[in-house]
Amino acid sequence: MEFIMKENSFVADLEFGQLEVSGNADFGFRPYQLLVSSIAVCSGGVLRKILDKKRVDYKDIRIKADVKRNEQGANEVTDIHLHFILSHVDASDEKIEKIMDLTRKNCPIYQSVKNSIQITETFEHKDDE
Template identity: 75%
Template structure:
């Protein structure tokens, strides 16, 4: 990856398009937003694959991520809580919990940061929307 400096941000090009990153949300995605998004979406994608492999049917997966930062330090991310809202899922809570555990162990982004950021995960089931 190569990033080019602009007045208020850095920019790079990927297959999907342009990514602009800045410490100021007026000029691009903030680095912590990308970090949290990567962790949440990686977890969700792996969870989807695990559910599919275990033949646990679901209608949709929504992800909520709550972030805690250390304002006394350099405002680093210290904790991320990921809450999965599983719409129309038909597995037991025990099977879903096991699938989530497998997903956590197999998400490369979570595994990359697990020793420096505390990551917790929960889920809830909702009926079809």
């Protein structure tokens, strides 16, 4: 990847398209947003693969991410809570907990930051949608 400086951001041309990153949300995606998105979406993708591999039926996965940053320091990300909402999932809570453990172990982004950011996870079933 190569990032090229612009007046208020840095830009990279990637396979999918152009990525514009800036510390100011008016000019691009903020770095912490990309960090949190990477962890959440990597976890969601691994979760999806494991559910499919184990032949667990589900309709949808949504992920809510809550972020804490250290305003006293460099405003670094200290804590991320991921809440997975699984729609019409055909598995017990116990089975999903085991799958979530496998998800953590197999998500490369989670594994990359686990010793520097506190990551917690919860899940719920939604069957009324």
